[in-house]
Amino acid sequence: MAEVRKISADPTDEQTKEAMEAEAAIAEEAATIRADSTELTPKLFMRLRSLLLKPIPQAFVVATSAGTGKPYASTGVKSVHVQIARMDAVLTPAWWWEEVEYLDDGKLVEVTVYVGSDRSRPMFSRSSRGGVDRASTLGNLHKGSRTNAAKWAFAAVGPGHHIYVGAADLDPDTDEAAAKQQAKTDPGDQVLNEQQNQKVLAAFAAAGLADAKIAEFLKAVGLTTPQGMTLGQAVRLRELLDEHQGVGRPASLEAIEALERGVELAGWDDQKLQMVLVAELGIADAKYPRDALKTLTVERAQQLDQLVTAAIEAAAS
Numbered sequence: 001m002a003e004v005r006k007i008s009a010d011p012t013d014e015q016t017k018e019a020m021e022a023e024a025a026i027a028e029e030a031a032t033i034r035a036d037s038t039e040l041t042p043k044l045f046m047r048l049r050s051l052l053l054k055p056i057p058q059a060f061v062v063a064t065s066a067g068t069g070k071p072y073a074s075t076g077v078k079s080v081h082v083q084i085a086r087m088d089a090v091l092t093p094a095w096w097w098e099e100v101e102y103l104d105d106g107k108l109v110e111v112t113v114y115v116g117s118d119r120s121r122p123m124f125s126r127s128s129r130g131g132v133d134r135a136s137t138l139g140n141l142h143k144g145s146r147t148n149a150a151k152w153a154f155a156a157v158g159p160g161h162h163i164y165v166g167a168a169d170l171d172p173d174t175d176e177a178a179a180k181q182q183a184k185t186d187p188g189d190q191v192l193n194e195q196q197n198q199k200v201l202a203a204f205a206a207a208g209l210a211d212a213k214i215a216e217f218l219k220a221v222g223l224t225t226p227q228g229m230t231l232g233q234a235v236r237l238r239e240l241l242d243e244h245q246g247v248g249r250p251a252s253l254e255a256i257e258a259l260e261r262g263v264e265l266a267g268w269d270d271q272k273l274q275m276v277l278v279a280e281l282g283i284a285d286a287k288y289p290r291d292a293l294k295t296l297t298v299e300r301a302q303q304l305d306q307l308v309t310a311a312i313e314a315a316a317s
Helices: 011-032 044-055 080-091 139-156 176-182 193-205 210-221 233-244 253-266 268-278 291-292 298-316
Strands: 063-065 076-077 098-104 108-115 123-131
Touching: 011 044, 011 080, 044 080, 044 298, 076 080, 076 123, 076 139, 080 139, 098 139, 108 139, 108 233, 123 233, 193 233, 210 233, 253 291, 253 298, 268 291, 268 298
Parallel strands: none
Antiparallel strands: 063 076, 098 108, 108 123
16 A cells, blocks of 8 residues: 555645634633633633634645555644644643553553643543554654544544544444454453553542442443453543533433523523523523523533522522
8 A cells, every 4th residue: 555645735824824823813812711710610611612612724734645554544633733732722731731641562542631720620531542553763653642642632622623523433343444454453452450440440539429320330331340441441431421520511402491491480581591691601602592592511501500590599589
């Protein structure tokens, strides 16, 4: 198979300049939203999240062909540093961090990106595994594996999301070339060592979950005890924990319908609802408040429920 090559045109100097100006504008808008805040709250994060999700300028995106060791063409961010710069610009270096874990002599890496202002209790995290199995030096092998995993992890938080959200997973069940390449070994089957195992369990302890809930999560990934946990099971457990905590997840239809009934009981008209959505929940686009209500995340739905309940109780007293 031919060598991997770039198939997209290099950006012009003007396009690069425009891309840098676009990123600078995002940084300026984020600074205005953060103001003098010293703590990243869920409410503040949801106001900043749209800036993390803004598309990466095309000048910083590259398309590459299939080739030796890469059985598929792909489009991605030119450099992971573009995503890191977006994280710094929106959240500042103080409100996010990453952990990198090298496995299989550097051929496999797990990158976890954490968001929050308290490192002992992050707001949420996103993890991704990736790797390369060949490089000219050991250093380049580690660098390539880390970059491969990090781009997807950062995209799961926000930067680059629009590029990777439609990308093929190259599942060996549906992609013949990927299946042949992965047939030798599945890194996800690698059993964690004791230190890695304790790191996963510490995340559950920090979340304050009861033993029964932890047992439920273990059962969901095919375990009865943490012993013998594989890397694949550990990653899935972290995903389940994020889902349980509800970060960024849309509120259920039942929750939205309950809120709609509560708003009516509280006697709120559209103007009042719009004011609450903007002032209390930090929703910038609430021109049509009834529609905005239907798009709330779990966190915002819970916030609004508390406000509605308080309004109903105040009206009844």
